[in-house]
Amino acid sequence: MTEYxxxxxxxxxLGIKVLEVDVCTKKDFGLYLDNIIIINSNMTDTQKYCVLAEELGHHFTISSDISDLAKTENIKKELKGRKIACEKLISPDAIINSILSGANNLYELSEDLGVTENFLLEAINHYKQKYGIYYVGKTHLLTFEPLNIINF
Structure with missing residues (x-):
């Protein structure tokens, strides 16, 4: 069984219905509304996994339509859903373990972690905002710029 x-x-x-719909593009697309998640059926399973996690985040954070991103409040709710997805799919410790396992670049990290490179970059930025320039793990320090680990 895949992670997706x-x-x-x-x-x-959770009682949420997921519908995969052809939206005539391969771009990331997802929508959450009233216990229904709609995602683009043309995406890869990795893309679907990342988008589905974000839409699940919206399940816990929104109570109305936030598709109008001209409104500041909707942008905040969109970002909150993304943060929940980042924390659900990737932890700083998982990034450390992936680097320790031999991942040397974003492509290898994203492959090892089972997410898209774009999602990985969003997660790194999220953790940089949350923790600052570094994260202290159990055995290593994870720096976010440049992305690196330091043994201590």
Missing amino acids: EKLLDEINL
Whole structure:
């Protein structure tokens, strides 16, 4: 069972219906509204996994339509859903472990962590905002600029 399928099962247990719809593009697309998540069926499973996690984040943070991103409040809610997705799919310790396992660049990290490179960059930026320029793990320090680990 893939990580995407596991997340689908988790979402189904919450009573949320997921619909995969052809939106005539391969771009990331997802929408949450009233216990229904709609995602683009043309995306890869990795893209679907990342988008689905973000839409699940919206399930916990919104109570109305936030599609009008001209409103500051909607932008804040959109970002909150993304932060929840980042924390659900990738932890700083997972990044440390991936680097320790031999991942040397963003592509290898994203492949090892099972997310898109774009999602990984968003997660790194999220953790940089949350922790500052570094994160102290159990055995290593993770620096965000440049992305690196230091043994201590």
